[in-house]
Amino acid sequence: GESVGLHLPTLSVQEGDNSIINCAYSNSASDYFIWYKQESGKGPQFIIDIRSNMDKRQGQRVTVLLNKTVKHLSLQIAATQPGDSAVYFCAENRSVTGANNLFFGTGTRLTVIP
């Protein structure tokens, strides 16, 4: 039969524009969050992380915002480039498990239009 894949949210932006990718998480006990970028045929690549005692963290061209009140995470990419085209995943580490396993969102496919 026909297989049904995950419906990935998609975001298309013009090269040079800023991108904002959003993620909702479910567990209020999660205390550590990571954004990963996955290009076709490759494993997820670490972009930036944030702990629950912070609400904003900046890296090179990227900023992560954490709103614990509404359990929402966002990744902002400044001056988006064609090389930023990929699927972006947020992941949460749930401290209640007592061990290191990440729960991943479904991902957002970012397409940068030259």
Place this chain on the structure above:
Amino acid sequence: KAGVTQTPRYLIKTRGQQVTLSCSPISGHRSVSWYQQTPGQGLQFLFEYFSETQRNKGNFPGRFSGRQFSNSRSEMNVSTLELGDSALYLCASSLVGFGETQYFGPGTRLLVL
């Protein structure tokens, strides 16, 4: 430092066979986690090993197993393969695990016919 390496990169098996995948973590990393990635289910946690002990396990059947060696290298095994086991299997390593960034390898793409 070299990144996480996984072997083989691609594998084709038939139903009922078993398969062993290998992962070498970043030097000095002692925690190794395995994930399955499929179009239908996304990225799902399989298990995590630390100091040769399985520390946490996801919701996968007992056909999926793993182990870790004293040098932190890890293997995962899938017995009695099913068509639905076709997936990208990813290994990730971190220093000691909890609350740390995990660094992923390129994955092993398994196709079960």
